[in-house]
Each structure stands twice: as C-alpha cells, then as structure tokens.
Amino acid sequence: MLRFVAHRILLMIPTLLGVAVLVFFMLRLMPGDPVATMLLGDAGGANISKEILDAERARLGLDRPLYVQFFKWMGGILQGDFGVSMWTGQPVAYEIAIRLELSLQVAIMATILAVLLALPLGTLSAIFKDSWIDQSIRVFSIAGLAVPSFWLGMIVILLLLSYFSWIPPLTFTSLADDPWENLSQLIWPAMAVGYRYSAVSTRMMRSSILEVLQEDYIRTARAKGVMERLVVARHAMRNALLPVVTVIGLEFAFLIGGLVVTEQVFNLNGIGRLFVQAVARSDFTMIQSLVLLVSVFFVLINFVIDLLYAFLDPRIRYR
Amino acid sequence: MNTAAITITYKVPARRHPVLLFMTQQPLGAAGLVVIVLMGVCAAFAQWVSPYDPLTVDYGGMLAPPAAGHWLGTDSFGRDVLSRIIYGARTALAIGFIASFLGCTAGAVIGVASAYFGGKIDLFIQGVMDVLLSFPIIVLAITVVAVLGNFVVLGIDVNLIIAISVPMLPRVERVVRASALAIRELPYIDAARAAGYSHTRIIFRHIVPNVTAPYLILLTAFVAQAILAEASLSFLGLGVTEPTPSWGLMLSGAAADFYQQAPWMIVYPGIAISLGVFAFNLFGDSLRDWLDPKIKL
Numbered sequence: 001m002l003r004f005v006a007h008r009i010l011l012m013i014p015t016l017l018g019v020a021v022l023v024f025f026m027l028r029l030m031p032g033d034p035v036a037t038m039l040l041g042d043a044g045g046a047n048i049s050k051e052i053l054d055a056e057r058a059r060l061g062l063d064r065p066l067y068v069q070f071f072k073w074m075g076g077i078l079q080g081d082f083g084v085s086m087w088t089g090q091p092v093a094y095e096i097a098i099r100l101e102l103s104l105q106v107a108i109m110a111t112i113l114a115v116l117l118a119l120p121l122g123t124l125s126a127i128f129k130d131s132w133i134d135q136s137i138r139v140f141s142i143a144g145l146a147v148p149s150f151w152l153g154m155i156v157i158l159l160l161l162s163y164f165s166w167i168p169p170l171t172f173t174s175l176a177d178d179p180w181e182n183l184s185q186l187i188w189p190a191m192a193v194g195y196r197y198s199a200v201s202t203r204m205m206r207s208s209i210l211e212v213l214q215e216d217y218i219r220t221a222r223a224k225g226v227m228e229r230l231v232v233a234r235h236a237m238r239n240a241l242l243p244v245v246t247v248i249g250l251e252f253a254f255l256i257g258g259l260v261v262t263e264q265v266f267n268l269n270g271i272g273r274l275f276v277q278a279v280a281r282s283d284f285t286m287i288q289s290l291v292l293l294v295s296v297f298f299v300l301i302n303f304v305i306d307l308l309y310a311f312l313d314p315r316i317r318y319r
Numbered sequence: 320m321n322t323a324a325i326t327i328t329y330k331v332p333a334r335r336h337p338v339l340l341f342m343t344q345q346p347l348g349a350a351g352l353v354v355i356v357l358m359g360v361c362a363a364f365a366q367w368v369s370p371y372d373p374l375t376v377d378y379g380g381m382l383a384p385p386a387a388g389h390w391l392g393t394d395s396f397g398r399d400v401l402s403r404i405i406y407g408a409r410t411a412l413a414i415g416f417i418a419s420f421l422g423c424t425a426g427a428v429i430g431v432a433s434a435y436f437g438g439k440i441d442l443f444i445q446g447v448m449d450v451l452l453s454f455p456i457i458v459l460a461i462t463v464v465a466v467l468g469n470f471v472v473l474g475i476d477v478n479l480i481i482a483i484s485v486p487m488l489p490r491v492e493r494v495v496r497a498s499a500l501a502i503r504e505l506p507y508i509d510a511a512r513a514a515g516y517s518h519t520r521i522i523f524r525h526i527v528p529n530v531t532a533p534y535l536i537l538l539t540a541f542v543a544q545a546i547l548a549e550a551s552l553s554f555l556g557l558g559v560t561e562p563t564p565s566w567g568l569m570l571s572g573a574a575a576d577f578y579q580q581a582p583w584m585i586v587y588p589g590i591a592i593s594l595g596v597f598a599f600n601l602f603g604d605s606l607r608d609w610l611d612p613k614i615k616l
Contacts, residue, residue, distance in 0.1 A: 148596075
C-alpha cells in the first residue's frame with residue numbers, strides 16, 4: 001500500500017511538470033503583452049514611451065530569457081511562492097486564497113445535491129428498468145446533460161427576480177459570518193451546476209447497478225432468500241458505487257476551475273472568474289499558477305479516488 | 320400415380336436499410352435524429368426559413384415582446400430573436416461538426432498510432448495525453464483561445480474550433496486506443512504483418528475499419544459537447560463575436576441587463592442550445608446502444 005502511494009505520487013511529478021511547461025510556453029506565445037495591456041489599456045494609446053514599457057518589463061522580469069523566467073517560477077513554487085500578479089501587484093497565492101472558499105463551497109454544495117439526487121434516482125431507474133419510472137428518470141438526466149448550467153442559472157435568477165425580487169448579491173458573505181445569508185446566496189448556483197452533475201452521476205449509477213445485478217453473488221443472495229430490498233441495498237448498491245465515485249470525484253475536481261461561466265452569471269467572485277479576468281488582462285503569473293493549481297487539484301482528486309477504491313472494495317489490493 | 324404439386328412458400332426476410340432499422344429499434348434516437356435533421360435544414364436554408372435578416376437593426380422596435388410580427392420578440396437592437404436563433408443554428412452546427420470532426424479524427428489517429436506502435440511511442444503519447452487530461456475542459460479551451468486569438472476564415476473562427484477540439488483529443492484517444500489495443504492482438508494482424516504489408520496499409524486497411532464504431536459514437540457525442548463549449552465561450556466573450564448570431568452570444572451582454580423587461584431574450588436562445596445538445600445526446604446514446612453497448616463515454 002505504502003509503495004503504491006509513493007509510486008503514484010512520483011508519477012504525478014512528470015504530469016504536473018508537463019502542465020507547467022505547456023502553460024508557461026503557451027502563454028509566452030500569446031499575442032497579448034501584459035505590460036502593454038496594463039499600461040496602454042488605461043492611457044489609451046501611444047502616450048507611454050518605450051523606456052517606461054521596458055522598465056516595467058524589467059521590473060516584472062519579462063526581459064530575461066524564457067528559461068530563466070521558467071526556473072525562477074518553478075523555484076518559487078518549490079518554496080511555496082507562486083509569484084506576484086502582474087495586474088494587481090498582490091501575491092498570486094493571496095488572490096487565489098480569498099476566492100477559494102467561495103468556489104470550494106459551491107463545489108461541495110453541488111456535490112451534496114448531486115449525490116442526494118443521483119444515488120436514489122439511479123437505483124430506482126435500474127430496478128424498474130424500462131418502466132415509466134425508468135423512462136422519466138432517463139429523460140430527466142439526459143436533459144440535465146443538455147441544459148447549459150449557466151443558462152439554467154439565468155432562468156433561476158429570472159424566476160427569483162420575478163417572484164421574489166431577488167437579485168444576485170454584490171458581495172459574498174462567508175459561511176462563518178452569517179450561515180443563513182451565505183447559504184441563501186450560494187444555494188442557487190449550486191443547484192444550477194448540481195443538476196448537470198446529478199445527471200452525469202445518475203446515468204452512471206443506473207448503468208453500474210444494472211451491471212452489478214447480473215453478478216453471480218446477486219443470484220446467490222436472491223436464492224438464499226434475502227429480501228429484494230436488502231439485495232439491492234446491501235449487495236448491489238455497495239458494489240455499484242465504485243464507478244459512481246469516480247464520476248463524482250472527477251466532476252468535483254472539474255467544478256473547482258470549471259465554474260467559470262456560472263460564476264459570471266451569479267456575479268460570484270471565485271476562481272473561475274479570476275481565471276477569465278487574468279486571461280483578459282494577459283496576467284501571465286496569475287494564469288500559469290492558476291492552471292497549475294487546478295491541475296494539481298485534479299491529479300490529487302484522481303489519486304484520492306484510487307485510494308477510495310481500495311476502501312470501498314476490499315478485493316482491490318495495491319502493490 | 321397422382322402427382323400432387325407441392326408448393327412451398329417461404330419468406331426471405333426483407334433486407335432493410337440500416338437507417339430504417341435504426342429508426343425502428345431506437346425510437347428515442349430516431350427522435351433525436353429528426354430534430355438534428357430539422358436543425359440542419361433550418362441552418363442550411365436560413366435565408367429562406369428565417370422571417371427577418373438577423374443583422375437588421377431596428378431602433379423603433381427594440382425589446383418588443385413576442386407577437387405576430389416577431390414570434391419570439393426582438394432584442395435590445397430591435398433584431399428579430401427567431402431569425403437570430405435560426406442563423407445561430409448555422410454557427411452552432413458548423414462549429415459543432417467541424418470541431419468534433421477535427422478533435423475526434425486527430426484523437427483517433429493518435430490513439431491508433433499509439434496502440435499500434437506501442438513501446439516508447441505509446442508511453443510518450445500517454446504522457447502528453449495525461450497532461451492534457453489534467454486541465455478542466457473549459458480552462459483548456461480558454462487558454463487555447465487566449466493563446467491563438469481570433470482567426471476568421473469564411474466567417475468561421477478557425478482558432479475557436481481548435482480551442483474546442485483540443486480538449487477532445489485525450490478523451491477520444493483513450494477510447495480509440497483501448498479498442499485498437501484489443502484488435503492489435505488478433506491473429507489477422509499477425510497474418511498481415513507476416514505477409515509483409517507496410518505499417519500504413521495495416522493501420523488503414525486492417526485496424527481503422529475496426530475502430531469506426533467507437534469513432535462514430537464519439538463523433539456524435541462530441542458534437543453536443545462542442546455546441547455547449549461554443550455557447551459557453553461565446554457567452555464569456557471569448558468565442559463568436561458580434562454581430563454574428565450565436566446562441567451563447569445572444570445570452571451574454573445585453574440579455575442579462577433586461578432580465579425583467581425582455582425575458583424572451585434569455586429564454587429562447589437557451590432552449591435552442593438545450594434542444595440541440597439534447598438531440599445529439601439522444602442520438603449518440605442510441606447509436607452507442609445500437610453499435611457497441613460496451614463503450615463507456
């Protein structure tokens with residue numbers, strides 16, 4: 001087990017290094033020049049002399065050879081320093097930290113909603129395969145894959161606006177400060193993304209249960225007279241959970257960086273919003289660290305999923 | 320001796336066209352296909368189908384509610400929403416099909432090559448694909464858009480298409496590689512090798528025909544993904560640019576300012592996106608059940 005963990009962690013290093021290299025050099029190919037975007041964008045034109053632009057580039061270290069910039073970035077990260085945003089001048093880690101709570105909370109709330117919906121719906125759909133229950137659940141979940149979550153968000157806002165004159169709040173209230181206010185803010189975006197999320201998980205749960213119900217041990221359980229309810233609850237559901245856990249984990253990892261559009265709709269200042277802003281401003285240090293961070297998160301979640309497998313299914317042994 | 324004529328009649332089962340067979344065996348998929356064809360017809364003949372020109376600005380008739388003249392109302396520039404949705408279908412389908420075709424074909428080629436050659440080449444390709452897989456789809460697409468900028472040829476943004484198809488690569492590659500790996504071990508591949516055929520011939524004549532099922536399934540599934548991606552990117556202002564009609568673009572900007580005055584600006588384009596994606600998902604799902612139920616997407 002310990003060897004497996006060590007091996008997997010070692011395997012993450014080349015992948016993440018690949019991400020870092022790819023993002024770093026792709027950004028340097030970008031047509032936008034962060035210094036020009038920053039200075040000329042406000043001054044509106046060529047009022048700024050080349051000297052000032054060069055001085056700014058030198059201050060940000062953009063005049064040095066690419067490999068020097070790259071190793072400086074990597075060296076900083078190894079010491080826990082992600083650099084300074086080229087736009088705001090604040091440390092990247094700080095900018096991310098103040099937004100992480102919000103993104104993480106929406107992702108967790110959406111996950112809870114999705115699991116609460118997907119496990120019972122997927123199981124029902126599988127047990128009553130081809131009945132009207134199954135058909136309606138399937139249509140519900142295929143629709144969930146089709147409806148864009150940002151549009152669903154807009155529709156939710158439209159309804160809330162029409163019936164309760166609710167508008168998306170301008171500032172974020174932390175869960176610690178005012179739990180009620182916080183939840184009433186974030187429940188709507190969580191629902192908007194949770195629908196798609198639950199649809200993906202419901203479909204996986206259904207096909208997984210259907211597969212497990214074919215197994216020999218289910219026939220054995222039925223043959224020895226176990227109640228059908230218990231066959232499903234104890235024997236089928238537990239074993240069917242494995243692939244569902246994978247889907248839930250991957251979707252969760254996706255939500256951390258992938259809430260981009262929904263955050264825009266609900267006026268939430270989260271990680272996704274930060275990313276779009278950084279791209280619009282050619283904020284190199286912010287983009288590269290953000291992408292790397294999201295990838296680290298993604299790879300780590302994958303690793304946790306693998307470990308969970310062993311926990312959920314004792315037959316799986318890692319060597 | 321009486322010779323009684325014995326006639327035997329037997330029926331040769333009528334050979335039915337595969338499309339007909341699909342339609343009868345997969346009614347839901349057939350429904351999806353009908354919607355897709357309808358959308359395609361609207362997109363292809365948009366000039367004749369749509370009641371107005373999608374770009375004509377009419378400041379006298381701004382934010383008009385749905386009525387006889389404008390079935391789905393007008394937007395904040397007085398442009399007819401229905402016409403913009405019909406022309407938007409053109410954008411969505413063109414980008415959806417081209418992006419999906421590009422992404423799936425490139426992914427399939429890489430997958431087959433990776434499986435066929437194996438060894439170090441396989442290891443290297445898998446490494447690169449792992450790197451691409453560890454980006455969330457939308458983050459990767461946005462990064463590619465940011466790096467490439469806009470490059471419009473014949474009214475279609477080539478770089479947007481590339482940005483949408485890049486995230487498909489690793490996902491298609493994995494499925495196709497798995498199928499190709501299984502085929503590589505079959506005796507007829509050994510036979511072809513023993514006969515001295517070239518790598519290209521073996522790949523294109525012996526392996527590629529056997530991975531067409533997963534390829535077709537992925538192709539339809541990713542058209543839906545591409546339509547969603549185009550809508551999301553356009554919504555963020557990183558995709559199709561004004562005044563080209565695009566469903567995602569119709570939802571961005573002004574639409575959000577007129578939630579209460581003009582809800583039709585928000586409701587109908589979203590229905591168009593959902594319906595389009597729904598149809599492709601339905602069709603793709605049925606196609607999978609019909610061709611190869613074991614493939615997991």
